[in-house]
Amino acid sequence: MPHAPCPNPNASGGCAGCRVRLISVCAVLAPDELLALEAMAGDTAFAAKETLFIQGEDADAVYTITAGMARLYKLLPDGRRQIVGFALPGDFLGLAMRERYGFSADAVEPIVACRFSRSAYSAFVDARPHLLRRLHEFATHELTLAQDQMMLLGRRTAEEKLVSFLLHMRDRWARLGRASVTVPLPMSRQDIADFLGLTIETVSRTFTKLAKDKAIAIVPDGVRLMNLERLETLAAA
Amino acid sequence: MPHAPCPNPNASGGCAGCRVRLISVCAVLAPDELLALEAMAGDTAFAAKETLFIQGEDADAVYTITAGMARLYKLLPDGRRQIVGFALPGDFLGLAMRERYGFSADAVEPIVACRFSRSAYSAFVDARPHLLRRLHEFATHELTLAQDQMMLLGRRTAEEKLVSFLLHMRDRWARLGRASVTVPLPMSRQDIADFLGLTIETVSRTFTKLAKDKAIAIVPDGVRLMNLERLETLAAA
DNA sequence: GAGGGGCATTGATCCGCGTCAACGTCCGGC
DNA sequence: GCCGGACGTTGACGCGGATCAATGCCCCTC
Numbered sequence: 147m148p149h150a151p152c153p154n155p156n157a158s159g160g161c162a163g164c165r166v167r168l169i170s171v172c173a174v175l176a177p178d179e180l181l182a183l184e185a186m187a188g189d190t191a192f193a194a195k196e197t198l199f200i201q202g203e204d205a206d207a208v209y210t211i212t213a214g215m216a217r218l219y220k221l222l223p224d225g226r227r228q229i230v231g232f233a234l235p236g237d238f239l240g241l242a243m244r245e246r247y248g249f250s251a252d253a254v255e256p257i258v259a260c261r262f263s264r265s266a267y268s269a270f271v272d273a274r275p276h277l278l279r280r281l282h283e284f285a286t287h288e289l290t291l292a293q294d295q296m297m298l299l300g301r302r303t304a305e306e307k308l309v310s311f312l313l314h315m316r317d318r319w320a321r322l323g324r325a326s327v328t329v330p331l332p333m334s335r336q337d338i339a340d341f342l343g344l345t346i347e348t349v350s351r352t353f354t355k356l357a358k359d360k361a362i363a364i365v366p367d368g369v370r371l372m373n374l375e376r377l378e379t380l381a382a383a
Numbered sequence: 384m385p386h387a388p389c390p391n392p393n394a395s396g397g398c399a400g401c402r403v404r405l406i407s408v409c410a411v412l413a414p415d416e417l418l419a420l421e422a423m424a425g426d427t428a429f430a431a432k433e434t435l436f437i438q439g440e441d442a443d444a445v446y447t448i449t450a451g452m453a454r455l456y457k458l459l460p461d462g463r464r465q466i467v468g469f470a471l472p473g474d475f476l477g478l479a480m481r482e483r484y485g486f487s488a489d490a491v492e493p494i495v496a497c498r499f500s501r502s503a504y505s506a507f508v509d510a511r512p513h514l515l516r517r518l519h520e521f522a523t524h525e526l527t528l529a530q531d532q533m534m535l536l537g538r539r540t541a542e543e544k545l546v547s548f549l550l551h552m553r554d555r556w557a558r559l560g561r562a563s564v565t566v567p568l569p570m571s572r573q574d575i576a577d578f579l580g581l582t583i584e585t586v587s588r589t590f591t592k593l594a595k596d597k598a599i600a601i602v603p604d605g606v607r608l609m610n611l612e613r614l615e616t617l618a619a620a
Numbered sequence: 621g622a623g624g625g626g627c628a629t630t631g632a633t634c635c636g637c638g639t640c641a642a643c644g645t646c647c648g649g650c
Numbered sequence: 651g652c653c654g655g656a657c658g659t660t661g662a663c664g665c666g667g668a669t670c671a672a673t674g675c676c677c678c679t680c
Contacts, residue, residue, distance in 0.1 A: 220530065222539075224620060226538040226539075227538070228534040228538045241526065242527060272516075279509075279515060282522060286478055286522050290485045293457065296467050300465045300579070301459065302459075304667065335627075335628060344667075346629095349628095351667090572657075573658095581638090582638055583659095584639080585638075586658095587658060
């Protein structure tokens with residue numbers, strides 16, 4: 147549920163002034179289309195740990211994240227969890243546009259998201275093939291990432307998994323204009339473990355080992371990449 | 384490379400008579416569009432183990448499989464392999480429509496595939512939003528399957544992996560009109576292992592264990608599901 | 621600033637699956 | 651019908667990462 151004081155980053159300027167517009171699906175929309183979209187959009191804020199939606203629920207809304215990070219995950223009946231992705235500003239939730247959500251999503255840290263009713267958004271897309279094309283590009287990009295993640299989960303060691311993850315996160319932050327050797331990791335160790343198919347203890351031990359080897363330095367809410375060459379060798383192997 | 388005697392299943396009737404048309408992306412095309420598509424199509428046959436394309440190559444063609452099974456896989460520099468999917472009749476290879484192939488594909492058994500040059504196909508799609516929509520549905524379906532596979536690879540045990548795989552293959556054959564408790568498995572044990580993130584020995588041992596438990600029976604080129612209830616319990620857990 | 625709860629780290633031990641090795645089975649060729 | 655090679659199965663053993671358990675470290679609350 148949206149929280150009361152909504153620090154809407156789009157408040158001034160609307161969609162045209164949205165700071166994630168150019169990296170989101172909205173980048174392909176013309177000014178008049180942005181205005182039409184704006185009429186459908188509802189900005190919502192979510193507190194840390196708050197739920198956006200749950201796997202199996204009626205998919206009545208789609209979202210573009212404008213601030214913060216969400217985790218997307220599936221659960222087994224016995225509680226085992228697999229995080230299938232982390233959503234950052236500019237990311238679109240609801241590519242599938244199915245009747246029901248295929249995974250659950252909740253906020254790692256406070257989030258602001260642009261919300262659309264699925265039926266309205268679907269009609270909007272149907273009338274705009276260039277937006278559909280954009281959505282398809284996003285979907286195939288996600289599919290490629292998912293296949294990379296299959297390789298990681300099925301065939302890589304714990305150390306390779308963690309290093310690949312760090313380099314991947316660095317690249318994602320870089321695309322958001324936050325290129326740095328310091329990689330923010332707002333998610334918990336448990337989240338990282340559930341993304342990489344490991345346990346929290348193995349994640350922690352592997353971080354410690356990499357830090358001992360001076361490949362990384364552990365800093366508050368993230369890591370600093372100290373030896374990129376070595377890290378890239380570990381990830382490539 | 385295509386082999387000489389090409390047993391083209393579409394030869395009589397063209398696209399309109401294609402036996403996978405209604406389950407392929409082509410199902411949404413009108414008769415006149417099928418004729419236009421037919422002019423672009425080239426049917427090709429591949430022998431078992433023959434390569435359709437290799438990861439990283441220029442993606443100059445897209446395919447719809449019309450007969451046989453292909454394996455889609457990624458390799459690490461040291462030879463570790465992850466199979467990201469098996470393609471069956473009706474499946475489309477080239478959803479991404481990127482400059483380069485994101486994975487390699489080769490024939491598990493003799494294949495017949497409908498081949499299109501990527502540039503021509505891309506132009507064809509651009510002029511037909513309903514086909515783009517169909518491709519997007521295929522892409523999001525693949526994405527959902529990929530996320531299920533992430534759950535399987537990251538969080539399931541060897542036995543759960545194998546049972547889930549068997550039930551999944553049964554459902555795929557069923558959608559092709561070959562519903563049966565006997566599940567054909569034309570791929571090798573090594574292929575199954577590389578799909579499930581296991582070794583060939585573990586796959587073999589797990590098959591033997593399931594057969595000893597009378598949950599399955601191992602038959603030439605497949606398995607017979609003997610105790611569906613038990614198998615479904617194992618897969619759900 | 622004392623208490624407490626959530627998260628992370630570290631150590632000891634265990635075990636599922638990988639590794640290594642031997643053997644069996646099928647099948648195609650000559 | 652014998653041979654050879656590819657593929658599959660089975661057994662013995664080892665290891666990477668899971669499990670179990672204790673401790674540490676924040677940070678929040680009162």
